Amino acid sequence: LKNQLLTDHGHNPLMKKVFDVYLCFLQKNQSETALKNVFIALRALIFKFPSTFYEGRADMCSALCYEILKYCNSKLSSIRTEASQLLYFLMRNNFDYTGKKSFVRTHLQVIISVSQLIADVVGIGGTRFQQSLSIINNCANNDRIIKHTTFPSDVKDLTKRIRTVLMATAQMKEHENDPEMLVDLQYSLAKSYASTPELRKTWLDSMARIHVKNGDLSEAAMCYVHVAALVAEYLTRKGMI
Numbered sequence: 001l002k003n004q005l006l007t008d009h010g011h012n013p014l015m016k017k018v019f020d021v022y023l024c025f026l027q028k029n030q031s032e033t034a035l036k037n038v039f040i041a042l043r044a045l046i047f048k049f050p051s052t053f054y055e056g057r058a059d060m061c062s063a064l065c066y067e068i069l070k071y072c073n074s075k076l077s078s079i080r081t082e083a084s085q086l087l088y089f090l091m092r093n094n095f096d097y098t099g100k101k102s103f104v105r106t107h108l109q110v111i112i113s114v115s116q117l118i119a120d121v122v123g124i125g126g127t128r129f130q131q132s133l134s135i136i137n138n139c140a141n142n143d144r145i146i147k148h149t150t151f152p153s154d155v156k157d158l159t160k161r162i163r164t165v166l167m168a169t170a171q172m173k174e175h176e177n178d179p180e181m182l183v184d185l186q187y188s189l190a191k192s193y194a195s196t197p198e199l200r201k202t203w204l205d206s207m208a209r210i211h212v213k214n215g216d217l218s219e220a221a222m223c224y225v226h227v228a229a230l231v232a233e234y235l236t237r238k239g240m241i
Contacts, residue, residue: 002048010052010060019045019052019060026067035071035079039086046093053090054097054105061105064090066113072132073124080128084135091136091158092143095151103151107158108198114162115202118169125166133159179214183207197234201227 005015022045025038042064046053053061068090071083087110094103117124140146140155171185187207204223211220235241 005049006051009055010049011056015049015052016060019063023063023067026071032076032079036082039082042086043089046090050093050097054094058105058109061090062109062112065106065109066116069110069113069117073126073129075128077131080132081135084132085139088136088139088155091155092139092146092151095146095149100146100149100151103154107154108196110158111161111165111196112198112202114165115199115206118165125169129166130163133162179210179216183210183219197230201230204230 001014004012005018007014022038022042025034030038053064065087068083068087071079072087074080074083091103091106091110094106095101098104114124137156137159140152143152146152168185168188204227208220208223208227211217211223232241
């Protein structure tokens with residue numbers, strides 16, 4: 001079924017069903033042994049069908065990054081290590097797929113996933129997660145094949161960006177009982193990603209949720225108006241509208 005799975009760069013109903021099975025294994029509680037085998041199977045899937053994750057729509061790459069990053073915060077050090085190495089493999093494979101030019105697709109989806117996880121997972125950004133970021137950095141620094149490329153420094157930049165987001169989130173936590181200060185911090189973070197529409201949208205959506213929670217519906221509406229304008233501007237630049 002390989003040819004069918006590769007139709008439309010892997011964005012087809014059959015691949016979606018196959019990928020959903022893999023994703024289900026990550027979303028349900030598994031034993032340590034089962035998870036390690038799931039990670040191995042995912043490496044094979046990424047290696048055999050790279051276009052599914054690095055071409056066309058980003059939904060599968062996004063979903064995979066989100067689930068792997070959750071395991072980078074696991075209580076089990078062995079699982080954290082395996083998850084970190086799998087995420088590194090996803091980035092490294094992306095780099096190879098572009099002819100060793102960049103791994104922009106995975107880079108962006110990892111940052112977006114971290115931004116989403118902050119709201120969804122308690123304790124994300126703690127010591128365990130920081131250790132996983134260090135493992136990813138070490139993998140890049142010790143990979144001799146790409147030692148003389150931009151890849152190690154790009155990975156370092158990615159982990160630095162993640163830590164910046166986590167630090168900003170820690171500040172937000174300190175001001176969680178001060179809605180105005182909290183939103184100001186989120187606005188600053190959204191503004192810092194003005195050149196990255198997907199990330200700016202992620203933080204504007206987050207701001208809108210806080211406004212709705214606080215009953216500030218006019219402010220929430222303004223956030224969604226900004227999101228709509230952002231999407232419209234992006235589609236216009238792409239020549240889609």
